[in-house]
Amino acid sequence: MDILKTAWLPLSNLDHVGVVVRDLDRAIEYYESLGIGPFWSMKLTAVEKKMYGKPADNLRNKSRKAQLGPIQIELVQPVEGESLAKMFLDSNGEGINHLCFRSDDIERDTSMMVEQGFKVTYSGKIAGGGGFAFFDSDKLGGVIVELAQYPPVQPPPVK
Secondary structure, three states, X not given: OOHHHOOOHHHOOEEEEEEEOOOHHHHHHHHHHOOOOOOEEOOOOXXXXXXXXXXXXXXXXXXXXXXXXXXXXXEEEEEEOOOHHHHHHXXXXXXXXXXXXXXXXXXXXXXXXXXXXXXXXXXXEEOOOOEEXXXXXXXXXXXXXXXXXXXXXXOOOEO
16 A cells, blocks of 8 residues: 555644754753753653563653644653664764654554554553554654654643
8 A cells, every 4th residue: 555645644643853862951952042942841651661562661761842833842862771762873873863743542543553564663651641652664764753642631841
């Protein structure tokens, strides 16, 4: 099935662009000097994390978001474990790592992506509801795709 000719609902609501950085504080300072910001933490807790289908509770990244027009930018610094962000940083250096699309049903949309031939590389649930899934990027020119379903009631952003 040609992905461009399909009504591709899971990829219809861009939420944020993820950028992997070595030093989160330095990156925030730089982006804010360009007029992008303020940055905040969503304070969400990921649970039942899996990387390539295996438990991955030892992975930890620090991240902050800022509104950038109709979407957000997320800065991600790998902290612990061999996360996708750390692997990206080690092989590519800092830069745009993923596009995240908002989902209202993470299980349905993940199934749709898998049916289209995408492989889940990293996934988990979010305490309070929802979850996330990252997919391989072979079919999308090397750009990693994330789907995220946020809890129904989110805590306010913490600056």
